[in-house]
Amino acid sequence: MSVSLQKGIEAFKQQIDAPIASFFNSCVHCGMCAGSCLFYVATGDPKYTPIHKLEPLRRVWKQEYTFWGRLASRLGLGKSLTDDDLEQWQELLYDSCTLCGRCSLVCPVGNDLVYMIRKAREGMVASGHAPKGLKEATLRAMTIGSPMGVTLNTFQKIVNNVEQETGLSMPFDVQGADYLLLMSSAEIIEFYEFIGAMAKIFKEAGASWTFCSEAFEATNSGIQIGSSDLAAELVQRIVDGAEKLKVKYVISPECGHAYMALRWEGPNLIGRPYGFQVLHVLELLDQFRQQGRIRTTGKETEKVTFHDPCQIVRRGGVIEEPRHLLNMISDDFVEMPDAGKLNWCCGGGGGVSVNPDADALRLKTFKLKKQQLDTTGVKKLVTCCSNCRHMLEDGIEEYAMDMEVVGLSEMIADHLLISEKQQEG
């Protein structure tokens, strides 16, 4: 057995807990998870059945943690995991899973399949079977501080430009500010309107806020590739920055897995609770709305619909907030079929978007999103995750659809009612 395989098996073993054992014990091979998975539904290939993607993890569980499995392997029976198996499963655990978690809502015995995939990736990383694209993005995140290679210098230049364009102030490293705003690299490079939008909203709400030069990147390649060590280090950078500035809240930007990493996995990764609260930007905007700190004016002229980012809605619990906010600025907001916690993924979550091996397959799955969108007849699609936004734009182009994709925070900023006091100021 190769050293890397041994490391992989060891990592699988470490991940296996009572929930995972209960999931494998309960599976009756009903196949319903296939029907909930965008990769199976889009291709019809049974190898994309979610529970099948977990075969390496199941085999380790059986051989190491069940009486009969242990007995069988002592007797030289039972099928041991090989490097070839893991090589073969790389496509199944990475290219064809966006960690969207739809299967976890459908399984009749209640198996949290995405919980297992996330953990199975730990074994894949340890045995050296993560895809190249994800490895490179993770390396950039660890060394440069951003999976897309955005440096602090670049970020500050972009912020300066936006400051000049908008005339709004965008402070760095303000001690004791209420809110620390994080960014995702995609927002810095592609959707930097978000920066101006947030500055405008914070000003109107009268909130003290800041960027942190030591921690501006919210994304976390560690949880996508499946390395808790690296994920913990990336979370720690944010925690250190936020606690140094003594902020009350850290605002996770329009990015799905950044929210998952910081809000839900983070404290468990670093092994302690934070000295601040984490909010997704839409939670913050909805709080401002409820407190009357922001008001809007005018409504969207077009019919709009909302794409639910998996990590924010289904896996994150921010379900009603985007709906409240959209209803504030639209009289013609329609839901697509399966909207909310059962919505279909954009196809590029869980590291798929940075994994070129998966590109063709990802675009194939977009036909499901297209079907959903076609039923609504809208030309304007709203979302709150820059990765989803990028993937949606990609799919819309591929399928030659006539549709615009916008971020919800920017839309709110566009409709923001500027109070007289501020206009005078």
Added chain:
Amino acid sequence: MTTMEMLTWVRGPGLTLSIVILVLGVTVRLIEMLMLGRKRDISEAREKHSGRYGWRTVVTRSLTPLSATDTSPVIFLASYVFHIGFFLIVFFYVPHINVIRELLGFSWPSLPAWLIDALTLITMISMLIVMWHRLSDKVKFFLSGFNDYYSWFITFLPVVTGYFAYHRLLLPYNDMLIVHILSVELLLASLPFTKLMHPFTMVFSRWYTGEAAGRKGVRI
């Protein structure tokens, strides 16, 4: 061994043996599962007391929305019918209740024999549909192995032998009764070693998943 001696054995020591294997087997499997533990989640819960969302999922996951997946309505229905039918036959047929009273000392009202007879027929048909689907559906066939076919077989056997015994088909009543009881004992003794463990472990898997989602504010 005469037929009566054989009948006495399967009703006595045979049944005891299979129940002992069942209880010990299920206990060992649950213990080896729970011993693995679950780390406490220290992220700040959106919903406190999330345990109740776990229990909620234990109940609600029996009603997976058909629209969320692509399972055909026929299979969906057959799966419910076979589970409910099997449960009613096992626990509400007079002779079965009598055995349970002898073992545990308490009992409950039964369903009329004609209804149990009809339910048995329906259960058999739905089980055949479910097996036909396992063989013809590409996903299910792809996933299936010995455990799946064996589990189906040992569940089907008591139903069909019970039906034959009741209708005096194939073998004399007492002979068929012996076969029926033996098939039940095979089912009981095999349960801990097959996927038929799922009624026991499912309570845990549903609870874990429902609780984890519930604490994030997602009711599933």
